[in-house]
Amino acid sequence: MRVDTRAGVDRPRPRRQHAHRAAVLGYPVDQSLYPVMHRAAYTAMGLEWTYTAVECEEPGLEQLIGSLDGSWAGLSLGMPLKRAALPLIDEVSDLAMDVGGVNTVVFRDGRSYGENTDVHGFLAALHEADVHALGSAVILGGGTAACSALAAVRELGVKEPAVVVREPSRAAEAHAAAGRLGMAVDVYSFGQLDSLLHGAGLVISTLPAGAADSYAAAIVHSRAAIFDVVYSAFPTRLAKAAGFAGSTVVDGLTLLTYQAARQVQLMTGREDVPVRAMREAAQAELARRAG
Template sequence: MLTAPRRLAVWGDPIAHSRSPRLHAAAYGVLELDWEYGRRQVDEAGFDSAWRSLDPDWRGLSLTMPLKHAAARDAISLDDDARLTGAVNTFLLSEDGPRGFNTDVGGLARALDEFGVREPHAIRVLGAGATATSAVVAAARAGARTVEVRARRPEAAAPIAALGDDLGVAIQVAALDQPLLAPVDATIAALPGGTDLGRVADDLASVSGPLVDVVYGGWPTPLARAWERAGGEAHDGLAMLLHQALLQVRVFVGGDPGVAVEREAEVLAAMRTALMGD
């Protein structure tokens, strides 16, 4: 007799640091679902063969770098955020093939709202990689009409700038050390953990609104300390991690990140408690 798929896991390389297992275990406990959620180290070269070898007992995968672009290539369908960013962090397995979602975008947009960044006019994004792309889309989802992207190599942000028409926002690209263009309502840092911009960080902090740094290890980061010196707010990436995981739960339970699960307030509270635990 066949049983409904009940196995899930987070894959990536490295993966030992991931807090996803505790987040998802808390959610499925509230929902009284007897599902297993583990972790596995998988590199990009091994991703295709690894997921194709999974048996029908598998429901889906949460994916971290460096697997997000490979998953976008393998998925038979992409939600809007995955299509815009070319990145998939949620892989829903089905008989027809895997469906790809990017809940990083919605998770970051919800984190901005939690921090009081609502209906912003302009947001500054630091970085030009995959996470920065998700940050730009999240800024648009939050209501920003202008997004300024700061990168060490502005030419690397050309693909991000090309998203402006699809998102209906004006995207400006500048070097990290270029004189500031204008004040913004908030800044999203999508730079590697521990990045120290020196005096540039102090200049940015002076006119850049609250900081949301996607990093959540090694806190406070050098950027966060610059914001604190300027008397501003600095938030780590835990809220983004929490909310993107909740949207993943929606996908794994109901197949749609836009549809809430039952008892969602209780689910979110349990996930938040699990996230903050040792």
């Protein structure tokens, strides 16, 4: 089921054109890996499409979306546009509404459709690492990425995940998303982390690069699988420690690749999305930046 977010609103329908354009919107957006990944996919799929990075802040989002003609197939959205886009799109998927953010907009037959591919990215990355079912999970951080992580662990059987934040106010977004997802969620401080880790099947860190480093020893000692969403400064100390200890480690680049691959699938309508080519393009770009 989709939620029609703009019921009763009449909009002029653009003249039908061949859709061949897409872009990532955000501010700042110059460090996004989406352009190299999408372009790699288009090349491998034999599509003469263009994909650009467009700087856009929240106040200008509605005007930008309204200005796009029928040559546009879709948009990728970064924060804070993921939430701001919700009321601007004709139809939004239930999952995107529950999570509280749209990271993908698809244009079709004069209407816009909002999706969330972040959850797909989490699940696909975990499945690739052979993590398929869980009894418990600990999520570090309470923002937008944590909301998608909640939806993902729900699909893996976790009924009451623990969310760990520095201050309870930082968990408001995750708490609201959990309610929409029909989950019970317990919020803890980092001072309580050690007790939460006993028996945890998975620890997902949605924290910025380096923010989880001081907790690495305790997390690794739990022997849980580790999912660190960082990709630009990977491996983090947490990921290195987990790897040395023999724990399953899932990285943010794998998450990002599957997010982007699902976007390409939605925008093109094709199933033959070259995930490997997209991942290799992103790895090459990260190496270029580092070098």
